[in-house]
């Protein structure tokens with residue numbers, strides 16, 4: 001039979017406290033808790049209470065689990081000293097927390113009146129819809145009033161956004177923008193020792209170091225709660241120190257997390273350094289993991305009984321109790337009383353939590369996904385920038401005064417400029433976006449016009465770029481990061497999929513990370529081939545709940561759509577992927593030399609989300625497409641017209657939400673549908689379109705021509721796998737030929 005280690009730890013602690021020798025009691029609570037310590041007895045007792053609460057939450061969650069009422073038992077036992085980090089900070093310093101930072105969470109909450117951290121945590125364990133941050137969607141440490149955005153279970157994925165939030169604090173202040181936290185706030189981010197090896201963590205820490213090295217303020221305190229193990233794999237002793245103690249741009253601190261006065265003093269020193277220097281610091285807090293990895297983890301499979309007992313002997317709650325008793329601040333009985341009293345309080349709260357309601361409908365679960373009020377978005381999108389600000393931005397040469405019709409790259413540049421003028425909170429960043437103006441010059445001169453503080457180059461790390469966007473969004477900014485090519489989004493997509501897109505869901509909209517991620521996308525580039533610069537896979541974006549995917553084909557639509565996307569992000573915190581077809585950036589003609597792919601700039605107007613654009617009134621065939629496929633389809637339609645077949649063409653414009661209403665209406669009117677999909681045959685958009693047609697009751701013939709399930713090769717061979725105009729023609733003829 002396996003021994004219940006929670007019972008062992010619990011009983012050992014009580015017995016050890018009871019066995020402590022009595023000392024004479026002291027009352028001068030403002031004195032150092034022990035000789036030479038900076039920590040006062042009063043603060044130490046306060047921290048001890050948070051530690052006891054954290055410990056009893058772990059015990060209570062196991063008790064609830066034994067009754068089938070708890071769904072989460074990852075514990076903070078052994079890590080309770082992290083309460084000292086909370087004591088070293090202000091409750092307004094944004095905190096992105098490790099799942100073992102329960103001591104921190106409780107102690108921060110105890111600094112703010114009216115908080116109920118014990119109930120909140122237990123409601124989370126019970127997956128109750130009453131839990132105030134995630135509403136039963138996950139067990140997280142999170143709170144709006146405590147400035148703790150909830151984190152996902154993906155280890156290390158919160159470090160990029162912590163870095164981004166740190167970067168945002170000083171940038172926003174320098175731009176004179178109001179911050180939701182005090183101007184000299186710092187960001188704290190805790191994580192485990194194994195997590196510190198994750199590429200997402202190393203990338204984010206590196207990004208903070210690089211910024212700091214260049215004297216860019218990045219006030220972030222990284223806290224590595226080093227228990228020497230990640231699930232069952234040991235971290236080599238002192239690896240964390242060896243790896244992080246001499247990093248350019250970052251100060252290193254280390255403390256024994258099992259020793260309260262030391263942990264508190266070093267955390268204070270580290271926090272003070274970050275706050276004053278506006279530079280990152282790394283605090284390694286040496287702790288111990290008790291109770292295994294999680295309730296379901298059988299630690300005996302990889303640790304001997306002796307090893308487990310050795311860890312248990314290092315119990316930080318016992319260490320704190322021992323100190324408080326030996327220094328005369330508590331008698332053993334008083335200490336035991338505090339322990340038992342906390343047990344009773346937590347147990348009563350646990351019983352209460354277990355009676356609270358759960359999520360009971362899909363609608364309720366999904367409500368915070370990405371709610372959008374179309375009318376509000378549209379109104380915001382159509383609202384122009386202040387004319388005098390615009391005039392100053394464009395230095396008197398307003399883009400609409402240029403009478404020449406221009407191509408996509410130019411008009412996108414102007415739209416971005418207008419948005420920078422409209423939203424002082426907007427930030428544009430990515431690799432090469434500043435002076436070079438992006439690989440395709442879409443952001444040319446914007447840095448000069450808006451200032452290098454607002455349009456700036458980042459390091460070459462897409463995870464950090466998207467993390468920055470989340471951080472800026474968390475603090476009230478409107479970030480528009482650029483990803484150089486769709487293929488390189490794939491190196492970082494969890495920041496979008498796992499993090500940005502889930503934030504509203506796991507916080508019931510209390511934390512948002514609005515953003516419009518511009519991504520140079522798709523194939524058909526002439527003279528610049530190969531898979532990576534011609535990536536045409538969007539499947540990974542299409543299935544992200546709530547994500548808006550815009551994909552314009554023509555300059556004027558792109559302008560109107562970008563305005564709507566910015567408005568959705570601004571008014572509702574939407575996360576938007578804006579896929580720009582690289583091959584159409586410079587395209588001027590529909591047919592050779594006709595100049596029909598250029599439009600004049602219009603300073604007003606916006607395109608509603610999820611609405612397509614219809615070309616032509618033909619009823620012989622409906623061709624459905626978007627982006628490059630649209631351009632090819634329109635050309636094909638012209639050729640079909642010459643052959644006497646009148647096609648109608650629907651540009652989807654939005655890949656999520658798809659304009660299903662427009663699709664069904666136009667399909668009914670034409671009776672036949674040809675889908676032209678430049679993405680893959682499998683996982684591409686055409687699968688969703690055919691499904692929508694079938695589910696919508698369309699009974700006419702339908703066909704799809706798509707690119708093949710292949711990576712794009714270099715040179716002309718690319719055209720062997722990407723859908724071609726000739727494919728469209730052949731299919732259109734086939735569908736319309738008279739039998």
Ligand SMILES: Cc1ncc(C[n+]2csc(CCOP(=O)(O)OP(=O)(O)O)c2C)c(N)n1
Nearest residue numbers: 100153154155192193194195227229230231
């Ligand atoms: C990206 C990712 N990979 C794997 C996991 C599964 N997992 C959860 S916790 C964990 C170990 C983390 O160890 P450490 O960072 O040292 O934190 P500790 O649990 O020891 O506090 C693993 C592998 C995960 N949650 N996320």
Ligand SMILES: [Mg+2]
Nearest residue numbers: 192193229230
């Ligand atoms: Mg660990």
